[in-house]
Amino acid sequence: VSEHPPAVEHLATPVSAGDLRALAELLADAVDSGAAVSFLAPLTLDRAEDWWRTTLNSLHPRAGTFIVRDAAARIVASAQIHPAWAPNQPHRAEVCKVMVHRTARGRGLARPLMLAIERHARDHAISLLTLDAKRGSIAHALYERLGYTLAGTIPAFALDTDGLTPHDAVVMFKHLA
Ligand SMILES: CC(C)(COP(=O)(O)OP(=O)(O)OC[C@H]1O[C@@H](n2cnc3c(N)ncnc32)[C@H](O)[C@@H]1OP(=O)(O)O)[C@@H](O)C(=O)NCCC(=O)NCCS
Numbered sequence: 733v734s735e736h737p738p739a740v741e742h743l744a745t746p747v748s749a750g751d752l753r754a755l756a757e758l759l760a761d762a763v764d765s766g767a768a769v770s771f772l773a774p775l776t777l778d779r780a781e782d783w784w785r786t787t788l789n790s791l792h793p794r795a796g797t798f799i800v801r802d803a804a805a806r807i808v809a810s811a812q813i814h815p816a817w818a819p820n821q822p823h824r825a826e827v828c829k830v831m832v833h834r835t836a837r838g839r840g841l842a843r844p845l846m847l848a849i850e851r852h853a854r855d856h857a858i859s860l861l862t863l864d865a866k867r868g869s870i871a872h873a874l875y876e877r878l879g880y881t882l883a884g885t886i887p888a889f890a891l892d893t894d895g896l897t898p899h900d901a902v903v904m905f906k907h908l909a
Contacts, residue, residue, distance in 0.1 A: 738841050740799070740847075741798065741800070742848075742852070745791065747788060756780035756783075757780070757833070758808065758809070758833050759783065759829070760777055761833050766892065767831070767866075768893075768899065768901075792817070795813060795825075797810060797811075797812050798811050798813075800836075809832040810830075810845070811827065811830040811831070811845040813825045814828055821860075824860040825862075827861050830845065830871060843878070846878050850908060853908055858908070860905060860908070861905065861906045862903070863875065863880070863905075864889070865901065866899050866901060867900040867901060880905060881904060881905055881906065885901070886901045888900065
């Protein structure tokens, strides 16, 4: 555990080629680790880079990408907040792609990232955060401890990274005071 709280940074766009590569490696590492982050294994770095490029090029004006860098300034953790598209949900945003590289896990990076998401939400008049997670995952436990409420469980919501095994998802929400 580090003595100092990690510096969470708001990632400005456009991002450098080096940052794009590191984000791709972070996503590929999460898939390799079996995490439920949309993709099946193996995820090539080119495909991961394509996904990040498309996502970062089409961000909602009130969206935010938060990252943590290691001592060598390499991105090792990320989390995104995507405001709802719907005009009748100006107060809601989805939390996505909360990922910490396996080399940096267990050092308390995820919690400050999630708190940065909450600050960003408040600053942008967003008062409701929603997300889904694989039931029973570390992420699920993290969101519970951060005060997210379970809306329900959806059986067989997605496939494990093997592309074969269905898993349940928890849908959770948090109203910001
Ligand atoms: C979920 C994830 C982001 C947590 O990142 P992290 O930086 O290792 O987490 P932290 O060190 O900040 O720990 C967060 C909490 O989880 C707990 N935790 C961390 N690793 C754990 C483990 N292996 N088993 C059980 N609990 C664990 C910590 O005790 C901590 O609890 P606390 O905040 O109440 O003290 C990381 O495991 C990850 O990237 N997983 C793969 C991607 C993923 O599944 N993302 C979610 C998609 S919905």
